[in-house]
Amino acid sequence: MKINHVVYLSIGSNQGNKLVNLQNAIDLIADQVNSINKISSVYKTASWGFDSDDFFNICLKISTHHLPEQFMQILLNIEIELGRKRKDSSGYADRNIDIDILLFDDEIIFSKLLTVPHPKMLERKFVLIPLVEIAQSIIHPIEKKPLSICLLNCNDSAEISKIDAQLIRPVPITEKYNYIAIEGNIGAGKTSLSKMISNEFNAKIILERFAENPFLPKFYEDKERFAFPLEMSFLADRYHQLSDDLAQLDLFTNFIVSDYYIFKSLIFAQITLQKDEYLLYRKMFDLMYKEITKPDLYVYLYQNTARLLENIKKRGRDYEQNIEAGYLQKIHDGYKNFISTQQNLNTLVIDVSELDFVDNIEDYNAIIRQIKKSS
Structure with missing residues (x-):
């Protein structure tokens, strides 16, 4: 801090x-x-x-x-x-x-x-x-x-x-928002950006606990067999994590940033589950979704597929190395459809395909300026 x-x-x-x-x-x-x-x-x-x-x-x-x-x-x-x-x-x-x-x-x-x-x-x-x-x-x-x-x-x-003149005070992020959720495709940089914002603004950070999910490596080896237990375990974990951590917003005026939003569960489930599995999954999701605090700002980081594959290869997680471009495109299409249908969600889409916000401070500052200027 x-x-x-x-x-x-x-x-x-x-x-x-x-x-x-x-x-x-x-x-x-x-x-x-x-x-x-x-x-x-x-x-x-x-x-x-x-x-x-x-x-x-x-x-x-x-x-x-x-x-x-x-x-x-x-x-x-x-x-x-x-x-x-x-x-x-x-x-x-x-x-x-x-x-x-x-x-x-x-x-x-x-x-x-x-x-x-x-x-x-x-x-x-x-x-x-x-x-x-x-x-x-x-x-x-x-x-x-x-x-x-x-x-x-x-x-x-x-x-x-x-003199009779009034200058405008720019409203800082920590006053404008209590909770920002940062989303993006696999390898888009959402976790890196969440950590950087948390560090700069002393925000509480909520990071997805994907590394603790025992079904994830198995899913990439046998998607048909392990899709349903994977998506159900992710949904349960995301629900409990967000419910616990976002409950603080009812007690304090903390600034919180997360590297996911629970709706990603539905986006991935649409891609990975069979029709009957998805119908059952959707019933569980709808019950949980109503209880989750909505972010003041939902940021979607768009990264082109070539850069996504490059980032995935660079970070070197063994179970991700066989991810195909078509799978990433399906995920992006799912997010695109979600964003277009969420009229009550304050959404900001940022194209980071040509940005290196981790190693280039100017690129990072450009993203922060877009967040500050969003309504």
């Missing part, structure tokens, strides 16, 4: 469309450093230390698992992405975006890249006023006083005014 740090930032802009600049910075920060908890009002003030256009300034409260210098480097890259061009001189200058770390937990940091608390923050009302708005009771690590008292003691005489 990653440790979440609470960080306070100051962001300013005095070039171009300043409100758009601030919102773009907010959106990129939310994408790359976990979640934004609070955004202050927007304040206008004259340029500080030089004559130029007025600045718009805000402060943010952030949650992030990144360490201080790593976090600072991300912010510097965001400034560059937004067009910030730093000059060689040490004096003050116009800037379309300026992002500073004010506080990082209650740490005191002196490094080549970063000084925390920000050494100038107590001298600047355009920093303290928006900061106190969202963190008035926070204690300054060096002064050992609440920020509200630090503001009263500030000697800055510059005029600062709140």
Whole structure:
């Protein structure tokens, strides 16, 4: 489990469309450093230390698992992405975006890249006023006083005014959803993605216990004989696991991610069972399905058949090595039909055929952005 740090930032802009600049910075920060908890009002003030256009300034409260210098480097890259061009001189200058770390937990940091608390923050009302708005009771690590008292003691005489504008706080995944189910064909990467999301967002994870099923290797050797006991054992295990783990949603507001949804039982049963077996199986399934908590978001990872076969071969499970392309296509068709008929299930289909989200952080972030933007 990653440790979440609470960080306070100051962001300013005095070039171009300043409100758009601030919102773009907010959106990129939310994408790359976990979640934004609070955004202050927007304040206008004259340029500080030089004559130029007025600045718009805000402060943010952030949650992030990144360490201080790593976090600072991300912010510097965001400034560059937004067009910030730093000059060689040490004096003050116009800037379309300026992002500073004010506080990082209650740490005191002196490094080549970063000084925390920000050494100038107590001298600047355009920093303290928006900061106190969202963190008035926070204690300054060096002064050992609440920020509200630090503001009263500030000697800055510059005029600062709140403007009538409201910036949009991106809603983090952990606030938007309580339960996400990630599905996909055999070898699509659903377990890998579930683990990565669980790790990043400190989510409780529910993983299918396929390795514990004694019928699975036997099924791949003799499908006709072992299909029914395999599907029944999977259905029973999935029902008990989801019932037990998802019961927490009734008691807590935990964030839960699973690498399967119980409906996959019916999809596989349609392919593997004889007609009379399937009719009996369907009666049992319908009884259980009514009792299972539905996910807030159902994510289906589409992977083309060639990549699926490549992934199956790479992970090296002996009993999977003889899986044929036709069998994988039948599974995909089953999922496709299921998704098209579930009008009350919030579904997101993501094509991962050209993505390597396990080894490429940009591909992983692209998936997270799609999840965040889903309705």
